[in-house]
Amino acid sequence: MLPTVNQMLYYHIASSDEAEAAIEYRSRIADEEEGALHIEYPLHEQTGRTKRLFLGDELSVYFLSPDGVKHYFDSHVIGFKEDAIRLVRIVKPDPERMTKVQRRSFLRVPAELELAVKMSEHERFVCYTDDVGGGGISFVSDGKWALQSGGTLDCWLLVPYKNGVIEHVSFQAEIVRVNLLESGRKQCMIKFVSISDTERGKIIRYCFEKQLEYRNR
Structure with a gap:
């Protein structure tokens, strides 16, 4: 199962700063293309503040399916797109490398x-x-x-x-x-x-x- 347009992604941004790496962000998928997802700028899950992303930033991402299963994947920033709002292009996940975690059953x-x-x-x-x-x-x-x-x-x-x-x-x-x-x-x-x-x-x-x-x- 792959994430789709309008779905919410939740993720951590790789950082050498321990506090920064622990912060969870969320973004809505605004569009997609072959090999890439276009996501809105990250919002801090608790404060709602936006976070700037840079080319090459590594992300540990998950999204929720309707039955409550979390689907995890690794991605990174590969570019930006100017639309009505500025979007971030990240690598689309490989289905073979995604991890599923049931709500009450953990890997x-x-x-x-x-x-x-x-x-x-x-x-x-x-x-x-x-x-x-x-x-x-x-x-x-x-x-x-x-x-x-x-x-x-x-x-x-x-x-x-x-x-x-x-x-x-x-x-x-x-x-x-x-x-x-x-x-x-x-x-x-x-x-x-x-x-x-x-x-x-x-x-x-x-x-x-x-x-x-x-x-x-």
Whole structure:
């Protein structure tokens, strides 16, 4: 499924500035041509202010289908068009490289990311993830930690993007399952029970970038 004229696009603009890269913008598709979409100038999703784009700017984009599925793709600015209003030309997505994410079903990707875990005021540790997704993650920890199904954890995840920006994502999670490994370490599967849409969006964006990276190998 490809986006169509008058559809709204939502996206992040690649930036070395951490705060700028985290901002979500939206634009309406005003027109299209072979290989390109013509979009209106970006509006800040929260403030409604316009944002200037430059030739070559990289975008991580998604749009919503009527059934609530998010379709993600990477694009970049390839030019501008003077119409009744100035439009931005971006590369039309390749259907083979688009990622679909159901509203309540999130993409998971293998990833070794640093995770800080707080079990109680006196029990904290740092470990690494096995995989991450918009609905939860799994990690491997030392066997000495008393991790049990149904327990809750406060977590902070370091999420690096391909543009060099590193985000810190905080959330509360519930332990779904704990496996004891042959090495004596523990593999723990957790699901998010308290996470903001902004924080979840950071993880989904990372998953999207990693999936595109795997496809391009």
